[in-house]
Amino acid sequence: MFDKILIANRGEIACRVIRTCRRLGIRTVAVYSEADADAQHVRQADEAYCIGGPRPQESYLRGEAIIEVARQTGARAIHPGYGFLSENADFADAVEAAGLVFIGPKAASMRKMGSKAGAKELMQAAGVPVVPGYNGTDQSPETLAREAARIGFPLMIKAAHGGGGKGMRVVRVLDEFMASLESCQREAAGAFGRDRVLLERYIGQPRHIEFQVFGDVHGNVIHLNERECSAQRRYQKVIEESPSPFLTPELRAAMGEAAVKAAQAIGYVNAGTVEFIVAPDGAFYFMEINTRLQVEHPVTELVSGLDLVEWQLRVAAGEPLPLRQEQVRQQGHAIEVRVYAEDPDAGFLPGSGRLERLRLPAPSAHVRVDSGVVEGDTVTIFYDPMIAKLIVHDADRPRALARLREALAECEIGGPKSNVEFLERLVRHPAVVGASIDTGYLDRHLDEFMPAAEVDPDLLLAAAVAQLLAQERAARERAAGSGDPHSPWALADGWRLGHAGKRELAFVHRGAPLALVAHGSGGDYRIEHAGHDVVVNGARIEGDALSLRLDGRGRRFRVDSDPHRVMIHDGERRLRLEPVEVYRRQSGGSAGGEDRIRAPMPGRVVLVRARPGDPVRAGDEVLVIEAMKMELSLKAPRDGSIAEVRAAPGDFVEADAVLVTLEA
Structure with a gap:
């Protein structure tokens, strides 16, 4: 086992890895950006070193700087967490080339999963069910239109090198195909640098069910059962639970077997997640393999009684998997939700600011809280605005839901707005309680989950x-x-x-x-x-x-x-x-009139489209700012002409700052 490792991440996952390392007697080295000098992962690690500016490109994405800190401190391995460099094959190679151990899969496995089209071909060859479609190299509009007609409608166009819900279009009739294809290709080229697409049959009202897999260097691969993540908003998971209330024992066994086949097909080592889309009739199809530990891994830990970070460390150190497939247990029911600094009333706009008050439920045998912040810390504009993960466990699903409702009732956040009230309505909604939710339900019925406007x-x-x-x-x-x-x-x-x-x-x-x-x-x-x-x-x-x-x-x-x-x-x-x-x-003078365009939150200006004197129409994009890992388009509130531009690309601006004024 390692005596010291470096954690190439921040926030909640860095603190999570530190906890396991401390229990195992492994010393930890943290890296941090200038914005994170007072962060909890810096305070909890045995050593911590600044590696650059606040933006991820200046710090947490600087692989060479991270490896250099590992060398200087004598760390023997690097744990990438999730996000940032966790699925970067070049970084994994560089870690190995430096004589260190990458606590994750091999770079070759990552590269095999880097293209949706290539991954689909690989899985099909391995006997893993895949959604009928087309992922060929001939990307001419004529070929794609012909293949679309063959597959049938509705179908989905997907960016072959995409993720996070970008570069995806659902097409319901052939007449809409070409316009949707061009739009999808433009978005894919802008987001991922490549406009290749694949076509898939669109599965109506599907469920998203994923299997946790683990492999070791001795050729053993097993699964640790499933997590259901069907409650999603804009392709982002909102509730994760295990076991899935949809699966029968027979379907669980079949999907588990397919997940192991998928991992074996790419020679998988360490922790990974095989994601499936499941039709209402129980037919399931491979989606992708996430080549890292998942944010929702705690629900698997609570029903299996295992520490997945410990497994990662042991496998990376060359040890065999601690259990055989038949020894994996599934006890009780676990559910996870994530508390974010965001404003549901404003389209879930990410928030930032000092956590003036942070009340979370006390950890117990039934409630787990994973967080990277404490009261008084600041949720910055540079990173994901997650405040905490609430994970509950009980004997069955109804009791776990009751635990979760009580845990959410104990939460109170002062400072940035949060999604707590949204989550409370979510876990009481009949579609969630009745386990009938599909991946598109929230987007179709979002108003049912929003807090009531009237005051009781x-x-x-x-x-x-x-x-x-x-x-x-x-x-x-x-x-x-x-x-x-x-x-x-x-x-x-x-x-x-x-x-x-x-x-x-x-x-x-x-x-x-x-x-x-x-x-x-x-x-x-x-x-x-x-x-x-x-x-x-x-x-x-x-x-x-x-x-x-x-x-x-x-x-x-x-x-x-x-x-x-x-x-x-x-x-x-x-x-x-x-x-x-x-x-x-707190809000004095902040209400902007129709003559001003203000920053809705702190951020960095990335694009200015207007100059003084330019005419604009209501709704025209005038600026784009970047905050919380997303771009926000700021638009003209009315027809008119630009009077003054007070920001330039690269400027950091505070919330409510006036960026552009219009002629009176």
């Missing part, structure tokens, strides 16, 4: 009471520290000479104001809102639990509040409010 009256009243109790508690604490702690002027009961106690409360919910008037104190109130009066009695906060009676009805809520916001949760729904004065302070 009970949640609003509970938030108001929590604010009243907090004000009274703060007044008592101030009085206790004053020279006259018993002064009546120190009370926060709203009493004023000439009228009964009255307190006005004003909040903002998603930009809209909410006003309430309260009378009373000490947990007994009469609250006026929207023309209705509600009597509150016996309100008390103990820990994070608020209990009270609303017009005689006893209710209990989870509360998490500070001077900047209040969050109320009733076990199924949450309400997050900001006091009006805090909202104004």
